[in-house]
Each structure stands twice: as C-alpha cells, then as structure tokens.
Amino acid sequence: MNSEESRQAELDARLRKLFAGVDAGVGFDERVMRRVATVAATAPRENLRAQFERRRALLRRRLLREAWMSSITILGIGACAFGLVWRFAPDIRHLATGQTSLSDPNVMIGGTIALLGGAVWFVLRRVRG
Amino acid sequence: MPADDEITALIHAGRVQEAFERLMPAYRRRVFGLAYSLLRDRGAAEDVAQEVFVKLWQALPRYDGRAQLSTWIYAITRNTAISAMRKRRRSLSLSDPVVEQEVESRGAQPAAEPADDALWRAVAALPDKQRQAVTLYYQDERGVEEVAAMMGLPVNTVKTHLHRARAGLAAALGAAGKEDS
Numbered sequence: 001m002n003s004e005e006s007r008q009a010e011l012d013a014r015l016r017k018l019f020a021g022v023d024a025g026v027g028f029d030e031r032v033m034r035r036v037a038t039v040a041a042t043a044p045r046e047n048l049r050a051q052f053e054r055r056r057a058l059l060r061r062r063l064l065r066e067a068w069m070s071s072i073t074i075l076g077i078g079a080c081a082f083g084l085v086w087r088f089a090p091d092i093r094h095l096a097t098g099q100t101s102l103s104d105p106n107v108m109i110g111g112t113i114a115l116l117g118g119a120v121w122f123v124l125r126r127v128r129g
Numbered sequence: 130m131p132a133d134d135e136i137t138a139l140i141h142a143g144r145v146q147e148a149f150e151r152l153m154p155a156y157r158r159r160v161f162g163l164a165y166s167l168l169r170d171r172g173a174a175e176d177v178a179q180e181v182f183v184k185l186w187q188a189l190p191r192y193d194g195r196a197q198l199s200t201w202i203y204a205i206t207r208n209t210a211i212s213a214m215r216k217r218r219r220s221l222s223l224s225d226p227v228v229e230q231e232v233e234s235r236g237a238q239p240a241a242e243p244a245d246d247a248l249w250r251a252v253a254a255l256p257d258k259q260r261q262a263v264t265l266y267y268q269d270e271r272g273v274e275e276v277a278a279m280m281g282l283p284v285n286t287v288k289t290h291l292h293r294a295r296a297g298l299a300a301a302l303g304a305a306g307k308e309d310s
Contacts (some may be wrong), residue, residue, distance in 0.1 A: 008299070014245055014248050017245065018248055022162055022268045023161060024157055029153055030177065035179055039186070039187065089255050
C-alpha cells in the first residue's frame with residue numbers, strides 16, 4: 001500500500017468513525033408510535049372537517065359557475081333582442097303607429113318566437129331553481 | 130432489498146400495521162441519515178424523521194408498488210426535509226444573525242462531543258451535495274447505488290461528488306496539519 005492509499009484509508013476510517021453515531025435518539029420508535037396514535041385518534045374528526053370543507057368549496061364553485069352562466073345567458077338574450085329590434089325597427093315602428101295589423105304574418109311569427117323564448121326561459125328558471 | 134419485498138407483500142395483503150412495524154426499524158437509520166445529511170442538525174433531523182414515519186403510516190394503505198418502496202420513502206424524506214429547511218430558514222431570517230450562526234454551528238455537529246473537530250470542520254466546509262454524499266456513504270458503509278437512490282441522483286454523479294469530496298477533505302486536512310505544525 002503506497003502512502004496515497006494509506007492516507008485515503010486513514011481518511012475513510014476517520015469519516016466512518018465521524019458518521020457512525022448519526023442515528024435517531026433512544027426511544028425514537030416509541031415517540032413515533034405515540035405520534036401515530038395521536039394522529040389515529042384525531043384522523044376521523046379531521047376527515048369529517050376535510051369532507052365538509054371539500055363539499056363547501058364544491059358548492060361555492062358550482063354557484064359561481066351558475067352565476068357566470070346566468071350572466072352570459074342574460075347578456076346573450078339581451079344582445080339578440082337588441083339586434084332584432086335594430087333589424088326590424090321600421091316594422092316595429094309601423095306596428096306601433098298602427099300602420100301594420102297584428103294579423104301580418106311577420107308580426108305573428110315574431111310574436112310567436114318571442115312568446116316561445118319567454119316560455120323556455122321561464123321553464124329553465126323553474127328547472128334550475 | 131428482501132425486507133422491502135416482505136413489507137410490500139404485507140401492504141398488498143392489507144396488513145398495513147404489521148408492514149409499518151417492519152418498515153420502521155428497517156428504515157429508521159436511513160431516513161434519519163438522509164434528513165440529517167440535508168439539515169445538519171440532529172434535533173431537526175429527528176423531527177423530520179418522525180414526521181416522515183407518520184406520513185408513511187398515513188400513506189402506506191395507498192402505496193401501489195409502482196415505485197420501489199425505498200425510492201418512495203426517500204422521496205417523502207427529501208421533500209419533508211426540504212420543507213423543514215425552508216421553514217427553518219424563514220424563522221432564522223427573522224432572528225439575530227449571531228444567534229443564527231451559533232445555532233448553525235452547534236446543530237451541524239454529528240455528536241454532542243465531536244471526536245474529530247478538524248475533520249468535522251472540513252466536512253462542514255464542503256459544498257452541499259458533496260457533504261450529503263459523504264454523510265450518507267460513511268454513515269452505514271452504504272454502496273454508491275444506495276446513496277444515489279437516497280439522494281435521487283445518478284450513480285456517476287454521486288461517484289463524482291464522493292471523489293471531489295475526498296480530494297477536498299484530504300487537501301483541507303493537509304492544510305490544517307501544516308497550520309498546526
């Protein structure tokens with residue numbers, strides 16, 4: 001064994017000695033088992049609380065999603081109504097001034113669509129509620 | 130590791146408590162050693178090791194055997210130790226720097242009465258990964274493969290860390306010897 005190898009062997013031995021004592025303290029297993037017992041005792045209560053929190057978070061997310069969907073639906077219907085009024089403004093003016101009778105086919109179709117739309121909206125609201 | 134196969138078989142058979150009772154003595158030194166190599170503080174390493182075993186007790190029923198048992202345990206240990214390190218840094222950063230230094234230097238020592246102060250100082254001065262590799266390698270005369278699994282690094286990287294650490298320690302001890310004489 002040359003001097004380099006013997007120095008290395010000596011260093012290895014010193015390092016082994018230095019780290020040989022690196023271990024958990026006496027009674028470690030008992031301390032762990034005590035902590036496990038504490039966790040086991042509180043786990044069912046914690047589980048219930050976690051379950052409740054999870055349900056509450058789910059409900060909050062669902063309500064938020066529904067609020068967004070309602071807003072988008074109202075905005076969409078409003079935009080459609082505005083577009084229709086804009087598009088058929090002359091006809092509406094004629095109807096309002098009595099220049100077009102209610103028996104006009106365009107008026108009847110428009111009125112039916114509006115009535116159906118209103119009914120669908122009402123039914124949807126009832127179903128969601 | 131044969132103990133791992135037995136523990137895994139017990140978990141799959143639903144005998145989790147029995148598996149845990151086998152697992153704790155088999156892994157105590159390794160979990161503690163890994164936590165210690167990262168934290169350099171016996172008290173903090175013991176806290177982390179306890180926390181790891183509580184986590185293992187909770188998670189064992191969900192262990193599906195996709196990863197090796199040892200790999201899974203080392204990953205939990207590393208993550209728990211790193212979280213503890215972050216918490217410790219946050220709390221130390223709020224305290225007096227002098228106290229911080231004192232706590233660091235005391236906690237870093239491997240035993241209450243360090244037998245080899247010069248060597249310990251040289252080890253403490255090594256870069257983190259080299260110090261960690263040296264601690265794990267010499268704690269239980271482990272193979273490089275096992276140290277690599279514990280550190281979550283490739284075997285060749287660990288060999289390089291060990292080689293550089295030995296060279297660094299030899300140089301530091303040589304310099305310290307010259308200073309003393």
